[in-house]
Amino acid sequence: QVRLVQSGAEVKKPGSSVKVSCKASGGTFSTYAISWVRQAPGQGLAWVGGIIPISGGAHYAQRFQGRVTITADESTRTAYLEMSSLRSEDTAVYYCARDMRASGSYLSFQYWGQGTLVTVSS
């Protein structure tokens, strides 16, 4: 059974950076896309970006391009989301999610992490 476990809550100052991790257990890691989805307080879901570990290349939603870096370490089965130049509007729960199939793209997110709350406050 696939399980995704994320790192703990973070409190950051505006202008700083944060790095959130997502460790996978069970199943295959390298060939399945991992996505990051964020949810601001009381708001809906927004796709931030994703990576297919074996390919090495990440993809980003246009609104986050340039401020977000997604990486994956196949040796530790861990994906990372790093966001820089944080502002109060980045306060949100960040979820990692793994695709249902190794399709080579991002399709259906079958497995989800428990979420990581990132609070940006001075």
Add this chain to the structure above:
Amino acid sequence: DIVLTQSPLSLPVTPGEPASISCRSNQSLLHSTGYIFLDWYLQKPGQSPQLLIYLGSNRASGVPDRFSGSGSGTDFTLKISRVEAEDVGVYYCMQALQPPQITFGPGTKVDLK
């Protein structure tokens, strides 16, 4: 970007009664492979989202058969044949036709009358 709209945004339901949620796209979600790249997710209170329906009409593993998805092109529907108390939460449709432009609908909050 592909924009998804959902209706209604709030849906009070009665246990045992059917319920239906609509999701509309401003572009066809029919992929060149013939599949519909539209999923449905449920986020129960205090939980992570869970996949209900993938590729328009396929129930994900472990999803009760009271849930069904249908539609084609730009209009899609999630139906619950008989609502149960555990079905409360926010339902989202999501399209992945043109990654990385993956978008979610605004969500439909379902709660008990």
